[in-house]
Amino acid sequence: MTRWKPDAAGRLATAALSLFEEQGYDDTTVAQIAERAGLTKRTFFRYFSDKREVLFGGSQELERRWVEAVAAAPAGATPLAAVTAGFDPVAEMFAERHAFARTRARIVEANPELQERELIKLQNLAGAITSKLAERGVPANEAILAAQAGVTVFHVGFAHWVAQDDPAAFRRLMDIALGELRSVTAA
Amino acid sequence: MTRWKPDAAGRLATAALSLFEEQGYDDTTVAQIAERAGLTKRTFFRYFSDKREVLFGGSQELERRWVEAVAAAPAGATPLAAVTAGFDPVAEMFAERHAFARTRARIVEANPELQERELIKLQNLAGAITSKLAERGVPANEAILAAQAGVTVFHVGFAHWVAQDDPAAFRRLMDIALGELRSVTAA
DNA sequence: GACCTCATGGCACCGGGTGTCATTACCATA
DNA sequence: TATGGTAATGACACCCGGTGCCATGAGGTC
Numbered sequence: 001m002t003r004w005k006p007d008a009a010g011r012l013a014t015a016a017l018s019l020f021e022e023q024g025y026d027d028t029t030v031a032q033i034a035e036r037a038g039l040t041k042r043t044f045f046r047y048f049s050d051k052r053e054v055l056f057g058g059s060q061e062l063e064r065r066w067v068e069a070v071a072a073a074p075a076g077a078t079p080l081a082a083v084t085a086g087f088d089p090v091a092e093m094f095a096e097r098h099a100f101a102r103t104r105a106r107i108v109e110a111n112p113e114l115q116e117r118e119l120i121k122l123q124n125l126a127g128a129i130t131s132k133l134a135e136r137g138v139p140a141n142e143a144i145l146a147a148q149a150g151v152t153v154f155h156v157g158f159a160h161w162v163a164q165d166d167p168a169a170f171r172r173l174m175d176i177a178l179g180e181l182r183s184v185t186a187a
Numbered sequence: 188m189t190r191w192k193p194d195a196a197g198r199l200a201t202a203a204l205s206l207f208e209e210q211g212y213d214d215t216t217v218a219q220i221a222e223r224a225g226l227t228k229r230t231f232f233r234y235f236s237d238k239r240e241v242l243f244g245g246s247q248e249l250e251r252r253w254v255e256a257v258a259a260a261p262a263g264a265t266p267l268a269a270v271t272a273g274f275d276p277v278a279e280m281f282a283e284r285h286a287f288a289r290t291r292a293r294i295v296e297a298n299p300e301l302q303e304r305e306l307i308k309l310q311n312l313a314g315a316i317t318s319k320l321a322e323r324g325v326p327a328n329e330a331i332l333a334a335q336a337g338v339t340v341f342h343v344g345f346a347h348w349v350a351q352d353d354p355a356a357f358r359r360l361m362d363i364a365l366g367e368l369r370s371v372t373a374a
Numbered sequence: 375g376a377c378c379t380c381a382t383g384g385c386a387c388c389g390g391g392t393g394t395c396a397t398t399a400c401c402a403t404a
Numbered sequence: 405t406a407t408g409g410t411a412a413t414g415a416c417a418c419c420c421g422g423t424g425c426c427a428t429g430a431g432g433t434c
Contacts, residue, residue: 002431004382004430008381029421030420030421040383041420042383042385042423043381045421046382049422050422115310116303120306123302142370142371145339145371148343149368155335177328180328180332184267184329184336185336190400216388217389226414227414229414232390232391238391
């Protein structure tokens with residue numbers, strides 16, 4: 001028999017999500033989350049740097065998948081094509097998380113603090129993509145703008161994806177948003 | 188003789204900026220800011236909804252100027268042209284605030300919390316521009332993407348502006364960033 | 375059996391943020 | 405001149421997020 005129940009971080013995240021749904025983010029204390037997970041407040045902060053972070057466990061995998069895809073893009077690809085190559089592995093990642101993503105989106109939408117955190121995660125993602133583009137030899141300004149454009153498309157497309165019912169629509173919604181951005185920025 | 192010293196909010200903002208410079212954002216308490224402004228912590232929170240907000244007094248004027256410019260753009264202008272019409276009044280607003288903007292940028296750059304707040308201010312700005320575009324009859328998705336593109340250009344251009352020495356370079360840096368975004372997103 | 379490790383608990387503490395009531399100069403009105 | 409209202413501020417208690425520090429105790433190692 002093991003000394004402690006396994007997957008403390010997962011238990012905390014699950015407890016947090018259910019409590020946020022039941023009574024809202026603001027009205028849920030970290031002590032309550034920890035209690036539901038059979039742990040203490042002190043332990044919560046050993047796994048998550050702050051209360052918000054418990055909702056952002058997936059952002060690391062998102063960034064990893066996307067950046068790897070950028071690195072793996074054909075050498076001749078344009079910067080934006082390298083960036084949008086990330087849509088495929090990302091779509092795969094979200095394919096089976098539609099229900100979760102919707103619940104989570106409702107919680108985030110109801111709370112400005114969480115929206116702030118979401119935006120900085122996207123910004124960090126754009127930064128990681130920018131670096132990878134730079135490694136590919138893309139000039140700095142071009143890299144920044146291509147990464148920003150790609151992340152903006154993701155942001156807009158993702159919002160549409162969680163606002164509708166088809167879990168499989170992810171990839172298509174990204175392409176639609178990309179096409180719209182292209183037409184809007186055309187001179 | 189007036190009952191209270193005037194411009195409490197301005198005194199608080201000035202005190203905060205100097206303290207953040209002297210000892211950093213994290214190591215400055217709201218009580219210290221209030222004391223330097225000759226007020227109390229409780230009064231600080233009557234003027235600013237939280238500690239971060241004391242650095243974001245200008246965002247309302249920025250949004251007002253930009254949105255007005257979008258509203259005033261010629262009826263035949265493309266959505267993106269209407270958005271970038273905001274660069275002129277915004278450049279005018281920042282013309283005499285270069286030194287302040289640089290100081291403030293250093294403080295924000297050193298603190299993730301402040302970066303989060305900065306990003307959500309930009310997002311709110313994009314939202315306001317989106318609404319104004321919608322009023323002009325621009326379809327929803329197009330409005331969102333045009334506004335996002337314009338704000339991204341502003342964000343990138345602004346970062347360049349505070350990173351260099353010429354206060355008058357603002358407008359030119361915006362145009363450069365816009366041109367780069369155009370070339371990057373071209374299909 | 376002594377020792378080490380390491381996830382967890384316990385506890386005191388700080389600072390951000392809020393609810394509530396008290397204070398007091400200024401102003402209107404009678 | 406008295407009275408009462410208004411509005412910015414102070415005072416104070418309180419909650420909760422977040423941290424530093426030390427204690428605890430099961431598991432493995434020599």
